[in-house]
Amino acid sequence: MRETHLHGRAHRAHPGRRGSALAMSLVAASSVAILSAGFLQLSSAVTRRQAGAIENRQAFYMAEAGLGEAFNAVHIGRSGQIGSMSEPAAFGGGFFWVDSAPTPEGDIRLECTGMAGSGRATLELLVTPVQEDVALLGVFSEEALDVDGELLIDGFDSQHGEYVEQAGGEPEPAACDDPDECLKALEKYELEVAKLNADIDEKLAKVAADLAASLAPLDGYLSGGYDDDDDDDDDDDDYRKALEYQRLYRAKYAEDVAKLEAEREKKLGEELKSLRDKSCDACDAGVATAPVAPALNGFGRQLVDIDVDVLRDDFLDVQVPLADGAEPVGVQLDVPQDAPSDEETFGTHTGSGGLLGSNGPITLGTDGVTQIEIHGDVEPGSGTDLTAGGSVYVAGDTDARDEPVELPPIQVPNVAGMPALKHDGPVPMVLPAGDVGFESIEVAENAVLVVRGPARVVAGSFTLLAGAEVEFDTTDGQVDLFVTGAVNMVPGSYVETTQPDPSQLTLQVSGVDADGADPSVVLEAESQFYGTIYSPDAGVSVGASFEVYGALIAHSLDLAPGVRLHFDNAYSAKGSTLPDIVAWSVSEVPAAVRGGNDPMQRIGADRGDLRLPADAHVLDEVLINVEYVDDTGAVCDFVGPESEFDWDGVRSVIESRRVLIGSRALRNEGDRGSAAAGGATSSMPGSPSSPDSGGDQNWDWSDVDWEALWDPWSDYKYSQNDGA
Amino acid sequence: MSVARRIGSRAGFTILELLLALGLLAIVAQKTFVMLTAASKATATDTSALVLEEKARRVLQQVAMTIMSADRDSLVPGVEAPLDTDALRFKVHLGVENGEVVWSEPEEIVQKGQKVVWRSYVATEKERHITWTNLVAPFLEGEIPNGMDDNGNGVIDEKGLSFEVDRSAVTIRLTLAQAAGEGDERLQTVETVVTCRNLQEAKE
Numbered sequence: 013m014r015e016t017h018l019h020g021r022a023h024r025a026h027p028g029r030r031g032s033a034l035a036m037s038l039v040a041a042s043s044v045a046i047l048s049a050g051f052l053q054l055s056s057a058v059t060r061r062q063a064g065a066i067e068n069r070q071a072f073y074m075a076e077a078g079l080g081e082a083f084n085a086v087h088i089g090r091s092g093q094i095g096s097m098s099e100p101a102a103f104g105g106g107f108f109w110v111d112s113a114p115t116p117e118g119d120i121r122l123e124c125t126g127m128a129g130s131g132r133a134t135l136e137l138l139v140t141p142v143q144e145d146v147a148l149l150g151v152f153s154e155e156a157l158d159v160d161g162e163l164l165i166d167g168f169d170s171q172h173g174e175y176v177e178q179a180g181g182e183p184e185p186a187a188c189d190d191p192d193e194c195l196k197a198l199e200k201y202e203l204e205v206a207k208l209n210a211d212i213d214e215k216l217a218k219v220a221a222d223l224a225a226s227l228a229p230l231d232g233y234l235s236g237g238y239d240d241d242d243d244d245d246d247d248d249d250d251y252r253k254a255l256e257y258q259r260l261y262r263a264k265y266a267e268d269v270a271k272l273e274a275e276r277e278k279k280l281g282e283e284l285k286s287l288r289d290k291s292c293d294a295c296d297a298g299v300a301t302a303p304v305a306p307a308l309n310g311f312g313r314q315l316v317d318i319d320v321d322v323l324r325d326d327f328l329d330v331q332v333p334l335a336d337g338a339e340p341v342g343v344q345l346d347v348p349q350d351a352p353s354d355e356e357t358f359g360t361h362t363g364s365g366g367l368l369g370s371n372g373p374i375t376l377g378t379d380g381v382t383q384i385e386i387h388g389d390v391e392p393g394s395g396t397d398l399t400a401g402g403s404v405y406v407a408g409d410t411d412a413r414d415e416p417v418e419l420p421p422i423q424v425p426n427v428a429g430m431p432a433l434k435h436d437g438p439v440p441m442v443l444p445a446g447d448v449g450f451e452s453i454e455v456a457e458n459a460v461l462v463v464r465g466p467a468r469v470v471a472g473s474f475t476l477l478a479g480a481e482v483e484f485d486t487t488d489g490q491v492d493l494f495v496t497g498a499v500n501m502v503p504g505s506y507v508e509t510t511q512p513d514p515s516q517l518t519l520q521v522s523g524v525d526a527d528g529a530d531p532s533v534v535l536e537a538e539s540q541f542y543g544t545i546y547s548p549d550a551g552v553s554v555g556a557s558f559e560v561y562g563a564l565i566a567h568s569l570d571l572a573p574g575v576r577l578h579f580d581n582a583y584s585a586k587g588s589t590l591p592d593i594v595a596w597s598v599s600e601v602p603a604a605v606r607g608g609n610d611p612m613q614r615i616g617a618d619r620g621d622l623r624l625p626a627d628a629h630v631l632d633e634v635l636i637n638v639e640y641v642d643d644t645g646a647v648c649d650f651v652g653p654e655s656e657f658d659w660d661g662v663r664s665v666i667e668s669r670r671v672l673i674g675s676r677a678l679r680n681e682g683d684r685g686s687a688a689a690g691g692a693t694s695s696m697p698g699s700p701s702s703p704d705s706g707g708d709q710n711w712d713w714s715d716v717d718w719e720a721l722w723d724p725w726s727d728y729k730y731s732q733n734d735g736a
Numbered sequence: 737m738s739v740a741r742r743i744g745s746r747a748g749f750t751i752l753e754l755l756l757a758l759g760l761l762a763i764v765a766q767k768t769f770v771m772l773t774a775a776s777k778a779t780a781t782d783t784s785a786l787v788l789e790e791k792a793r794r795v796l797q798q799v800a801m802t803i804m805s806a807d808r809d810s811l812v813p814g815v816e817a818p819l820d821t822d823a824l825r826f827k828v829h830l831g832v833e834n835g836e837v838v839w840s841e842p843e844e845i846v847q848k849g850q851k852v853v854w855r856s857y858v859a860t861e862k863e864r865h866i867t868w869t870n871l872v873a874p875f876l877e878g879e880i881p882n883g884m885d886d887n888g889n890g891v892i893d894e895k896g897l898s899f900e901v902d903r904s905a906v907t908i909r910l911t912l913a914q915a916a917g918e919g920d921e922r923l924q925t926v927e928t929v930v931t932c933r934n935l936q937e938a939k940e
Binding site (some may be wrong): 051054059061062069115116117119120138515593594595596597598 | 934
């Protein structure tokens, strides 16, 4: 009863105190929970921001990696398109794809979007695929090349010393100690040599005239021709006799010429040697070691050539021997021949490294007697041949080029124009370093113009009158002379280059020859020109006294007899084949991939299906021409659509070209950039592949007019050879 | 009745019990308060440091990305160590038009007092500016204006925002300062080296 009472009191506690402990507990627990949630949220926010920053950076690096991969792809001749928005390439913990589009200016625009977690980054790179340095063409004529006079082409490497050292000649002698004495000795020596030459030349002219007089009566017998089928045996007998006489006269002539030349050599080597030895080596170097008689190279040779032409035209079918070692016209040269000239014709030479090329056929010395030596390769134009006479020596290959060479236009710098410069004073005029432009430049007789590098000089025309001299001083830097009109360096003018480094001087002529007109670039000055001459739209006429060390590329070439051209092989070592980076910038991320933490979910792709970057390169609908080394080390060629080419078998690329001709015409406008809906920056007008094309599978190849696309490659081929 | 009343009067605590309980409660409460205060302070300090570092990195990233897009040849002034600058003027690539790369009007990133300011259309009527942060320290951490390299980074008396140009590479240093109470100051220094990706001469 008592306990019951007590219990009863407990249950009847004051109503205001009921549940207060629970409420207090709940308040306390709630406070703690709220505090905890706040801390947790704060911590999460900080962590999230940090993670976001890290993922953004990762995405940036992804995009950088993608651009790097695409850049290398462009370097070896591919488009640079890697993956697509719907099928990106997997890389590290993220993904990227690269859209590639050529610009009308010939550049390639690469846009790469990288994704990592919530991070997104889009970078854009504009690159210019490097064009092969035109100087690598050596001596090149865009039009057909026909050389009838003596010609020497060889090569050297300016990085390995001067030409004369590589040619086995004597190095430059030391300076003269007593110039006055030397000059007197030299003057006397030169006088005696001149007398000797005049005497010998007169005799040679007489011999040549005798030959002409002897041959003239034979013309009547020879003009009737030879006909083995007719009944007139008397005429045929006369014809044979005339031929026999002609051969006898020619043999006599050759014998007389040889005697006279031997006499000249003997007197030069013995009687005049003592005179010459009185001068020092330095002054002596200025004297020709073997003075050549002008009359022989002109008058005498011309007479012989006339007769040879008659024989060639009329009696080719009876195989009359034209000259010792000569071959009939039109017969291709079997190279290499083993009959290079002796040093008397051209002096010393390196014996290798030369390069002569053209976009058309090359014809060399078809008269059979003109001495032409090409110590290196001859590359006729695509689909054409080299035609050479019997006295032509080619040391290297004569295979035609695979494709024509397109000479790029000259970018004339936009420098401030000044009035015409006409220098005719006795004091040398110096054009200081820097950029300068003139309406025209003319240097008069006995005037000297010095162009000091580094400089870019633009002139409307460039004229050197007889006795004028221009000196290109490249001691402190490169000199680039741009001429927008004609260049005329007349005989008797002088051009000097201070440094034996051809890469330091360029003569670039952007003028255009009028139809049927003579070449507007005349280089007949006395010069040892170390530099590159480039005239893509105008013909170049080179005199025998203008000796080029470097490269000579022209619309057409007119080479005077006796020209010596030395191709600098250092061009190939200096040229970089990496594409030029024009611009790099951060772009806006495509709207289609913004937001979201899981990039795969955002683009709707399956992570397991993604390819590595190396496998994700898109095979574009372009024609490619690749020379490469395959896995076995063999050098192979491929010409054809890129989709048929297996890049996996390529160890290294030697040379590649791709032609986008027609790719835009082939493109279905509806497909172009369709996956980039809403993404202002992801639409790639003119892209070789739409971003989601995933290669060429979306293309209908059946409608492609391949015949039209093969041009400029005339012969579509898929060939592999294992020749090194 | 009396028994119940007696029992009821005995309910509750004695004064001694109450005093003891209150004392213990006060001690516990004080300890808890101290602990919570310390924890809160530590958390606030860490959070503040993290936030400051994040701010510094974000500003540095903005500066770096802008400099990377700049044309190297347009950098003014192009000073090299031991010289530096707290203002760098440049042009960035905007795009390509008719085959020519289009460059922006001069832009500038400059420290103005405690601010890092990005300015575009510099010195033109269209000039505008955006403040990227207003927490920049007057001088880089460890540096005082005494004509010496106090912090041993090779640069003398560099400001809170410092640019050092070495050909195409630009070293960017930034120190943010934030009050940490009781006269203390929290510093956060970040540094990076970036390369200008653009060269005008590449296109010319």
